[in-house]
Amino acid sequence: MGVKVSVVVPVSEPGPDDDAFDACVRSLLEQTMPSDEYEVIFADDRSGDGTRERLDAVAAVRPNVRVLHLEHTGTPARGRNVGLAVASGEYVYLLGQRDRLERVALETMYRAAVEADADVLIGRLVRGDDPPSRAFARNRERADLFRDRLLALPTAHKLFRRAFLDSREIRFPDIEPEMSEQAFVVKAYLTAKVVAVLADQVCCHLGRARPSEATPLARAAGVRAVLDVIDEYSDPGDQRDRLYAHWFRTGVLRPLGGRRLLSATVGRRAGLFAALRDLTLERFPPELDGHLPVHLRARALLLRSGQLGRLVALNEAATGTSLHAELRDVRWDESILTLDLAVEIVSSDGEPVTFAAAGDRLLWTPPLDDLTLPPALADVTEAVDKARIEVYIRHTGNGLIFFIPVTGEVCRSQENDRVRVWAVGRARLDVGSAALGRPLRAGEWEVHVRMHGGAQQARTRVAGHRGAQLSCVGVLAGHPRKLVIPCWSEQKELSVYVEPKSFADSIVLVSPGASVTHRDGEVFIVLPVPYVPPSGGPPAELVLRQATARARTITVPALVEPGVPGRFPGQLVAKVPVGRLPSEGHLTPGIWTPHLKIDAQESPLRFAIDLTRSRRARVRPTTDPTTLTPRPSPLTRLLSHLPGGHLTTRALQKLRTRYLPPPP
Incomplete structure (x- = not known):
């Protein structure tokens, strides 16, 4: 063969x-x-x-x-x-x-x-x-x-x-x-x-x-070579115009935009502008601009007129445009995870991008005060009508990316002569078929959203809405059945975890959702449990270590309570006594890092417990306990304000470390 x-x-x-x-x-x-x-x-x-x-x-x-x-x-x-x-x-x-x-x-x-x-x-x-x-x-x-x-x-x-x-x-x-x-x-x-x-x-x-x-002249020569191929193997008409517009956008206007132009030296910037302007005047007539997105029409206008300074100013003014995406709701519909989103493109100052209303038409306003586009070039009515959002997931381990279905609508509101445009949508993640008809691989999948808004497009991670809490409930989904858990990253961004390695790992993923309550001199630490197996799960203990040089350790039993599959997560509850002075089995003022202990294996949790001197506990989110700084004692705070106090503090620390017995 x-x-x-x-x-x-x-x-x-x-x-x-x-x-x-x-x-x-x-x-x-x-x-x-x-x-x-x-x-x-x-x-x-x-x-x-x-x-x-x-x-x-x-x-x-x-x-x-x-x-x-x-x-x-x-x-x-x-x-x-x-x-x-x-x-x-x-x-x-x-x-x-x-x-x-x-x-x-x-x-x-x-x-x-x-x-x-x-x-x-x-x-x-x-x-x-x-x-x-x-x-x-x-x-x-x-x-x-x-x-x-x-x-x-x-x-x-x-x-x-x-x-x-x-x-x-x-x-x-x-x-x-x-x-x-x-x-x-x-x-x-x-x-x-x-x-x-x-x-x-x-x-x-x-x-x-x-x-x-490549030098600017070499790049321009390369674009000419591509256009020569197009001329030889396509007929005049719409197809050729669209091909020309594509290379005008990618080969000429894109290198003249954004950070690439702003970071170039003055000499290279001027050489690139001159070479690409000559190419534009030679091969790209203004009639092609109708095939371009509106912000590139403005760039093309300044290029043809030779206004490099204003082109740089336009890029500087447009830098920082981004996408704001909020997760309004997340829930399970059978074995499909449903996400309700609100998405809007915002300018560098965080304000929504708006359009000028001219009768029944919408006109884009360049972010440069002294730049005005002719109405025919500024008209984005059809582009706004086609505005859409796209949601995709990305595997953090291997980089695989898949789009998931989204339904929704583009919304408008008008105040005076400005029109604001945003989109709301509902994305549905079917773990059993999201990988182009195949089940998703095990591991963490980030959730991203991208919006085409009529004038610009931008993308971002999906974040919570005004501190919204995630249910963190997990379900068995796909074929064969796998545990799937929605969870927050440390940046409060949404991920979906497929098939955690163990019961403990599933709890660690959602542990930033931990909470504490107080009752009769004791602290109750409550962790969400995404999925409690019919057996109730293995016996568990909560291990807390004080974040000091002479770290004390407390180990207490933890009770796992089942939730409602697909609706409410279960919870793991641990009761810890509280005291003012160090004693065996008591939580004392300071910062404590918790670990979940199951089958003799410890797993660090993604939060810390901060107990104040008034014996009130609060949760501090963290994924790296080594970054936690213990609260200084009153004596240390007093010495820090006295001459030579820091030397006395260091001497006391050495004395305590070398000669005092270790804590229980």
């Missing part, structure tokens, strides 16, 4: 301590596809850091690995082209030296490409905390360039039919590396008969991209 897939990896000076490159190599050698059905081609750009020898050593013991030793060019284009020329696979996958494949990636992508008879197949990509592209909303055997948002996936991380690339003479041009990739991909998009999307299997984890070192 012939080679099914060739993987081409351009390599340039990764260094002997580059963990990302090591992970890349391991991921290629550990594929589930049989080794005689795929090959790996490393195209080394004359690395002088020992990489060539390391790769040669791998190739010596792996027959399906080849190393090409090339002359140094400093760009990956030649390595990719040479790799494509010598590849023997039916399909070719292009990988970066800091990326890594899932073990099943080649086998799964090849099978999907053959079933769809695809010239190009795009396997699901993951990059750190970034939300996934909507192109991965579902599998597509016949993807559309615009409907399925393929332009949002411009990198070369795709499976290409090798005969298709050869017949269309698709290769990487020798231009700025980022634009070289985009020119290669857009030609493939425009000439392929079938482009397919594999969304339900993560295939590639993208490594951290290196900052571009």
Whole structure:
């Protein structure tokens, strides 16, 4: 049987301590596809850091690995082209030296490409905390360039039919590396008969991209090369205009916005502005601006008129725009977690972003006092009508991200001539199918929300509404059944934990919701218990340690009381006597860190108990007890105000530590 897939990896000076490159190599050698059905081609750009020898050593013991030793060019284009020329696979996958494949990636992508008879197949990509592209909303055997948002996936991380690339003479041009990739991909998009999307299997984890070192003129030349491809392989009309508008937005206006422009040196800023302005006047007529979001129309207006200073001022004024998302309610509907949200885009001062009312139209007001857009460019009525919120979850361990269904509406209110726009929505998390029809993996899943508000878009974590308390009730959900618990992070942000490792871990997750009550000289410490098994759970004890150099320890039994599954959490109650002076088994003034002890194993809880000298206890949220500072005694506070008092305090501390007996 012939080679099914060739993987081409351009390599340039990764260094002997580059963990990302090591992970890349391991991921290629550990594929589930049989080794005689795929090959790996490393195209080394004359690395002088020992990489060539390391790769040669791998190739010596792996027959399906080849190393090409090339002359140094400093760009990956030649390595990719040479790799494509010598590849023997039916399909070719292009990988970066800091990326890594899932073990099943080649086998799964090849099978999907053959079933769809695809010239190009795009396997699901993951990059750190970034939300996934909507192109991965579902599998597509016949993807559309615009409907399925393929332009949002411009990198070369795709499976290409090798005969298709050869017949269309698709290769990487020798231009700025980022634009070289985009020119290669857009030609493939425009000439392929079938482009397919594999969304339900993560295939590639993208490594951290290196900052571009291209000169402004090189970047402008790269954009021109992409536009030349568009001119050659598309007809004049709406499709070409939308393609041009996309590269105007990403290749020209985006580099001139936000922190990237503000952090550039004055000379580089002026050079970039001049090069991209010449390109804009040459290739991007004003008629394209209607395809842009309104804040980029303002940027385009200042670019064409040569107003660099005002463009910088516009960026400074717009910095800090963010999303405010509040969790109004969270509840279980059978085994589906339902979240009620209110979401609004706010400016840097925390005030809601509003629009000017002009009859039945809404106009965007630039955050720059002396900048006014013509009404035709400022009109955002249709964009506001299409405003929406999106909710997605992210696994804290492996970075997997999935969107979850949201229903809701966009709300408006008008005061004088300003219109405020926000959205309310209801998201439903089905643990059994949220991973594109599959159950969620075990672990912690953060809840994020993103809003497209007509003029801008922003994203954030979901937080509580005005200190709202989370029910913390857990249920058994999915198939097979797994315990699922909503919980707060230490930043009061919502997460959902799937399948805690133990009964103790489930309580630790929600322990920031602990409370205390007082009765007859005793403190009752109450912890929520997300789910109490029918057996009632194992015997438990609460261990409290005083946060001082001579820490005392108190251990008391804890009673677990069941709640109502799916409605109310259970609770763990521990009764602790309180005293003024240190004595065995009594809580005394100071800060105490609690631990849950089950089956002789202790688990630190995410709060502390602070007992005042009036013997009133309160809960202090914390995830790191070492950050707690014990309250100084009255004598210590008095000495701190006297000359030489700090020396006396240190002497007393040494005396107590060295010569006094340890506490019980």
